[in-house]
Amino acid sequence: MGKLKTFTRRAFLVGSSAIAGGVAFGIYAYQTPGKNPLLADVDNGEAAITPYVKITADGITLITPRTDLGQGAYSVQAALIAEELDVELDQVMVDPGPPSPVYYNTAFSEEGAPFRPTDESFIAEAARTGVDSVIKFLGVQATGVSTTVPDGYEKLRRAGAVARETLKAAASKETDIAVSELKTANGAVIMPDGSKRTYVSLAAIAATFEPVTEVTLRDPTQWRLLGKPMLRHDTIAKSTGTLTYGIDLAFEGMVHATIKTNPRQGGKMKSFNAATAEKMRGVQKIIPVDNGVAVIADNTWRAFKAADAIEFDWESAPYPAEMDEHWNTLENSFNEKQLDARTRDDGDAITALAEGSAINADYRAPYLAHAPLEPISAIVKVTDERVDVWNGTQIPGFAKDAVGKLTGLEPENVHIHVPYVGGSFGHRLENDIIKQATKIAMEMKGTPVKLTYSREEDFVHDFPRQIAMGKARGTIKDGRVETYDLGIAMPSVISSQMGREGISIPGPNPQIMAGAWEQPYAIPNYRVFGYRAPELAPISSWRSVGASSNAFFHESGLDELIHAAGADPMEERIRLMWHESSRKTLEAVAEMSNWGSDLGPNRGRGVAFCMSFGAAVAEVVEVTNTEQGIKIDKVFVAAEVGKIMDPINFENQVMGGVVWGLGHAMNCEITYSDGVAEQSNYHAYEGMRMYQCPIIEVRGLENGTKVRGIGEPPVPPAAPALANAIFAATGKRIRKMPFNKHINFV
């Protein structure tokens, strides 16, 4: 029964791509370049050879449409283009470019097609291509699901090669020297006699003919930049306090606004009294916006202070006011009716479990805020002719549509500028603040309005990570894992998130199962079912999304079964893993951590594995049980990404992902009381601090067949590896996050 439903839904998902775009037409259009948005701003003597390379008298600009959230996206995108274009990174400018459908993100389809990432069959690849076509037609320009590198790996290198060959053709046209005689280096075409024609000087000619699109990409063995340590182009500015983030931008005549809306997210405002606030120094205007009030002042602090002086009467939350009801809703979701798709059902778990289960473990993962260190802000200036928005959004295309709708201005008069961002972790996949700032700016035409959330406003209005519950059972036989049955319940992140953009996503939600159903273990009876809980508090994508909770359930439950079988957690995982490049991550991490060696008294190590976003990551955590509590000593990580673009940034991303995963598992949660998030600032939501940070050793592996992103995949294994290590050191099994509610940390 479950199987039939699954099949129908899968067929619908693939079929709907065919209906929406037409697979044949979709693939045709996929191969035809979209309209180049740079041509609108190009003057005579300048060239925008592809949507990614712009050459003017000022120099060469590489367009890097994926938002840099701190993950180094601009630098890696620039390097991919520069590798083939034959320019050095210090010779070019980098610009995120305008929002445009041409910058669609095809790698999003890896997560949208109903196949495991280890499935490289014809059908799986064909389905991914079909989803690609739909994504192209929707024009999804988005930064997320660790796709910047997978999406850009071919596309951006190709863009660089097309530009290079076109510039060579231009030089050939001008000099009558055959293209085959020409070379390129350092932003110039080199003639057989060694003389140079710079790309800038060739731009005008290059713009007069169709780009050369027959290009061959260089073999990685010939790379100059990629795969080698690079100095990120923002490192010097970020090390001297000279980088301008969105919150630092200022314009002539700009006013400073802040907002207070109902802390019960989505709840309405009944009334407010701003009598005191109106009289405060620097306050210019107080206006109702959405479910609250905006204060416009001449200084951010004065706006904050005045907002704090306003009295509000709020309506109640449109979701359960207390946590018990949230958890009960999840508990009640484990039933046939709420079964989502993407189930795994190998062998016969039901029959195997009929004689009893070796474990009965319930796990919980709480709501979690993103809380990047830069509080969100947006600057909007509206005139009768145009609107300009400055905001570090991950979805600039959606922002453009929303602002166009609000202001009534045509798309060509809506200008979205994406500045540098002080972290996101998924926070900036939401455009609420842009809409709010636009509404305020419409009341103050001609004046740039900077809207800044206070940290407290940012916390209570952070659409958090999903709340989730897992139930693990299984059987063991002859010292081995024989059956593993995991059920997961959570509300749909995608429905909640896209609902706020006015988009309805039909069918099952892949994230409910992510990080669990597709794990490459060959367990004889292996069942992973996902159950869709009804919408509770509004939720959003949080670094590694579904896998952030699911890997904790999956790898903790598996660890419990392995211990019940009396097997070694590393050896049994390696034995069960059928997928070679994944197994190698476990083997690597076993070697790095000297797995099996004696750690001494009160110490323990735990291992966990998760394939998420197609990247296999294995982690070993070592802890000591001290008198003051658990101390995390060391973490070893082996990550399989196919190809490493920049080993320095790769290591940074992995270390950051580990700290993120461990810190939140240790001490973070968002809980609701009276419908309001109880954690309003970092004192109540600390994460990891330096004194708690372990030594982290990282090894990148390149055995896989596909290039994968690394922004998110190091996160999911961190929490279960820590829980498994704590069990090894103390005998105590922690099944609920955050762990500090059950054990002390140093």
Add this chain to the structure above:
Amino acid sequence: MNLTINGKSHEVDVEAEMPLLWVLRDELGITGPKYGCGIAQCGACTVHVNGTAVRSCQLAVGDVDGDITTIEGLGTPEALHAVQAAWIEHQVAQCGYCQSGQMMSAASFLDTNEDPSDENIDLAMSANLCRCGTYPRIRAAIKTAAKNLRSA
């Protein structure tokens, strides 16, 4: 009131209770010090007053009793402070938003301890929060900066 910031005198007309952070950022356009939490929990706003690291989000401008140094005054891309040079060498920054505060804390700390152990560094730097998780690289960069300052 008059403030000396990075060696330059500034006249400002603000309430005495306005935190120094907002005087710097909104009144004077000095944006290296960042707003992160407003309650001295994250350290992104760290500046020096008379050479000592303070949280400018919790220091009322009326209580400032000395010369102020911000990250812009610690060093510049053309004339880097040893801490900034080490931050570049180790490529510490990810989003970079906390790093102004991290470097100001580190510079002040290295004035009092020229050869710090890991434990010294952990204690001195634990009031600065980094959400990207750059701690291992901060540790390494502080050691490099300490070494270079000793041999300078």
